[in-house]
Amino acid sequence: MRVTVIDYKAGNLTSVLKALRHLGAEPVVTDGDPAPIESAERIVLPGVGHFVATRRLDETNLTTAIRAAIARGVPFLGICVGMQWLYAGSTEAPDQHGLAVFSEPCSRFPEGQEKVPHVGWNSLAARPNARLLAGVRDGEYVYFTHSYRAPVTEFTAATTNYIEPFAAAVERDNVFGVQFHPEKSGATGLKILSNFLEIAAC
Amino acid sequence: MLTKRIIACLDVDAGRVVKGVQFVDIIDAGDPAELAARHAREGADEIVMLDITATHERRQTLLDTVRRAASELFVPFCVGGGIRSAHDAEEVFDAGADKVSVNSAALADPSLIDAIGRSFGAQAVVVAIDARRDPNAADPARDAQVFVQGGRKPTGRRVVEWAREAEARGAGEILLTSMDADGTRAGFDCNLTAAVSAAVGIPVIASGGAGTVAHFTEVFARGKADAALAASIFHFGVSSARSLKQELAQAGVPVRLPC
Numbered sequence: 001m002r003v004t005v006i007d008y009k010a011g012n013l014t015s016v017l018k019a020l021r022h023l024g025a026e027p028v029v030t031d032g033d034p035a036p037i038e039s040a041e042r043i044v045l046p047g048v049g050h051f052v053a054t055r056r057l058d059e060t061n062l063t064t065a066i067r068a069a070i071a072r073g074v075p076f077l078g079i080c081v082g083m084q085w086l087y088a089g090s091t092e093a094p095d096q097h098g099l100a101v102f103s104e105p106c107s108r109f110p111e112g113q114e115k116v117p118h119v120g121w122n123s124l125a126a127r128p129n130a131r132l133l134a135g136v137r138d139g140e141y142v143y144f145t146h147s148y149r150a151p152v153t154e155f156t157a158a159t160t161n162y163i164e165p166f167a168a169a170v171e172r173d174n175v176f177g178v179q180f181h182p183e184k185s186g187a188t189g190l191k192i193l194s195n196f197l198e199i200a201a202c
Numbered sequence: 203m204l205t206k207r208i209i210a211c212l213d214v215d216a217g218r219v220v221k222g223v224q225f226v227d228i229i230d231a232g233d234p235a236e237l238a239a240r241h242a243r244e245g246a247d248e249i250v251m252l253d254i255t256a257t258h259e260r261r262q263t264l265l266d267t268v269r270r271a272a273s274e275l276f277v278p279f280c281v282g283g284g285i286r287s288a289h290d291a292e293e294v295f296d297a298g299a300d301k302v303s304v305n306s307a308a309l310a311d312p313s314l315i316d317a318i319g320r321s322f323g324a325q326a327v328v329v330a331i332d333a334r335r336d337p338n339a340a341d342p343a344r345d346a347q348v349f350v351q352g353g354r355k356p357t358g359r360r361v362v363e364w365a366r367e368a369e370a371r372g373a374g375e376i377l378l379t380s381m382d383a384d385g386t387r388a389g390f391d392c393n394l395t396a397a398v399s400a401a402v403g404i405p406v407i408a409s410g411g412a413g414t415v416a417h418f419t420e421v422f423a424r425g426k427a428d429a430a431l432a433a434s435i436f437h438f439g440v441s442s443a444r445s446l447k448q449e450l451a452q453a454g455v456p457v458r459l460p461c
Contacts, residue, residue, distance in 0.1 A: 011322050011323045011326065012295040012296065012322060012325070012326075013300065014272070014296060015272075016228070017322065018272065018273065019276060021248050022274070022276075047446070048322070048323040048325055048326065049322065049323030049325075050323070051323075061390055072325065088330065108343045111403075114204075115403050115404065115405060115428065116403060117295055117324070117404065117405075119325070119374070119375065119404075119405045119428070120205060120206075120207050120247070120428065120429070121204070121207065121247055121458040122204045122205065123203060124204065135419065141458040143277070143278060145325040145374070146325075150401065161203065163441075164209065164339065180404050181278075184276060184277060184278050184300060185219070185274075185276070186276055186277055186279075186461070189276060190276060
C-alpha cells in the first residue's frame, strides 16, 4: 500500500518510514514535488521541531496540493507539528498559518507548574468510536515530546493530561492528527498507524 | 499521567556491547542490536547507545550498528559518542536514531548544541554531562565540576551553570552522570540530580549509582529526576525493566505498565 510522506525538512523521517515499512506500507517521499500528493492514496505529514518549518509547505506549493487531496477524501495523518499544522496556527510562529481544518490555534503549555517540554510516555483517554484509536484501551501509553499543544474540542479523538487536558489525537472525516509519536510508541503506536493504513478513502 | 522513564543504556565498542549486561552466560558481551531489541521487548521506555571509544576509523561500524539496532526498534533511541558536528549527528539520525547525545564536543564548542537543534529540533539533542562533586565548594553538589574525556579532564565548568547554558542553546534533555556514584551501586547522587533538575526546565535523566529498586524511587522523589538510566538493569536483582517498573509501581512511582 502506497503512502505519500511529506518531507518539509523539519527533523528526520527515518523512524516514520521505518514504522510504515514495518507495517507493510510503501512510503513515497516528496519534498517539493506535488505529483505524489496529487496521486496519493494516503498522506502522512510527520514533523518534529519548530512550527515555522511548515512555511516550506507554502513555499513549495504543497499546501495547495494537500488541501485538494483532503477535499478528495484522501486519508491524511499529521504527526506532532504535522498535527498542529492542521489547526489555524500556533503561537510558536504567529505569522505562519496552518491549514485551519480545525479553527483553533495551538499554544504553549503554561509555565511554572511542570517542565516544558512535555517529554515521555503519557496515557491516552480515547473518545469512543475514534477510528484512529480502534482497539486502543483507555490508559495505554504513547511517547510525547512537545511544548505546544492543541485545545480539546468536539473533534478531539483522545485527550492526555499534562498540566491540563490537551488534544492528543484529533479526527474529522478522513483528516487525522496525533500529537504523540506513534512510530516511537511501541505496540500501541504501531496499532494506531496500522489503523490509519486501513482507513478507506471517502 | 506522565510517567517516569526507565532507560536502558548499552555501552558499545567496535560494534559490541562491552558492559552493561552481567548475565554473561545468557547474552555474552552482546550484540547491540539484539540487546536493544531485547530491552525494548522487556519494557525499557527508551534505549541509549553510547560508543565509548568513538574513533574516526570506527565511525562506519557505529553507523552500521545503529542501523541494525534501529531497524526493529519502536521506542525512542538515543545515540552518543564521537558526535562532533551537525554532520556527524545527521549521519546518526539517518541511520535511525531519534536523538543524539553530545558531551565533550559540546563543551569544546557549545554552538554544536544550537547547530543540531536548529536542524533536527531541540527534542533530538541530549546534552550529556559528567559531573563530580567539589568538596571545597560551598555546595558540593550544586557546584559540582564538569569533566570530559570519560571523566579524566576537568573543564572548570560548574554543573548547574553548564546545564543552564545547554538549555538556553536548545538542548532538549540533560543526561546527568554522577562520577562519584557511577559504578558504586550505592545509589544515584540525588542532591546533584535535584540541583540540576531544579535549575532547568528540560527533563533530566539521572545516571550513575543504581543498585537497588529503592535507588530509583529515591532519585525520582528526592532527586526530581524525570528519567533514570541504568547501564544494566540486570544488576539489581531484577530481571528486566518490566520487573523493575512493576516494583516501582508498587512503591507509587508512575511508570508505563503494562509494557
